[in-house]
């Protein structure tokens with residue numbers, strides 16, 4: 084999917100919501116557990132109930148890998164029911180020496196047909212560029228993450244040409260030469276919305292994948308105020324707060340209501356910061 088197509092979808096749906104499919108067998112409604120593939124059935128109903136309200140789905144791969152081969156089947160089946168115009172993100176946080184990265188890319192882009200993959204930048208340019216060789220596919224590079232431990236490394240000071248930067252700022256600055264705003268995005272945690280204005284100075288055109296609203300307490304209003312750009316530029320992810328609102332037979336309906344509340348809030352910000 085191109086940046087323009089993503090933008091058109093944001094405008095059409097008045098939403099930049101990405102729904103996290105972090106489907107935990109211990110948290111899904113008990114009535115699904117008797118089915119042959121409860122994880123797929125849960126996802127199928129969530130997708131059917133919410134696909135007009137979001138522009139992306141992000142399965143976190145750990146929730147599937149944990150079940151071995153059965154989990155990969157649930158993941159493949161889930162991808163097959165996501166409407167084709169919706170952006171898909173494999174949240175797998177990969178990255179290794181070049182030849183290994185290339186195989187990770189083939190697994191997620193060729194075998195599974197995801198549009199994008201989250202990648203850790205720690206191993207540098209040769210660990211990231213193999214993912215960028217795939218036409219129409221995206222790398223989403225971890226920059227400033229939402230978890231409490233982000234300050235262990237990402238906020239360390241790095242001195243470059245006599246100036247001091249945070250490590251995450253150098254990730255954003257240096258990596259821009261590896262790809263472009265048409266095939267790279269950055270992960271910026273909603274819990275650090277206080278840095279989004281700075282991120283926008285460094286990367287005005289890139290899309291940002293912003294996890295951490297909802298269950299992690301990030302502030303959607305602040306993220307939107309500083310993060311929206313002229314092409315939308317934001318995919319704000321929420322998983323637990325949307326997909327686990329009910330343990331009953333009405334779980335998909337309740338998930339829709341939760342997604343609708345977020346979409347309506349996003350519509351207000353789009354009207355304010357990016358009027359049609």
Ligand SMILES: O=c1ccn([C@@H]2O[C@H](COP(=O)(O)O)[C@@H](O)[C@H]2O)c(=O)[nH]1
Pocket residue numbers: 103105143174227228229230270271272294295296297298299320321322323324
């Ligand atoms: O910095 C990061 C990077 C990734 N994540 C992932 O996003 C979702 C968040 O789920 P919620 O239930 O909405 O909190 C999850 O898959 C994380 O692994 C993140 O939270 N922060």
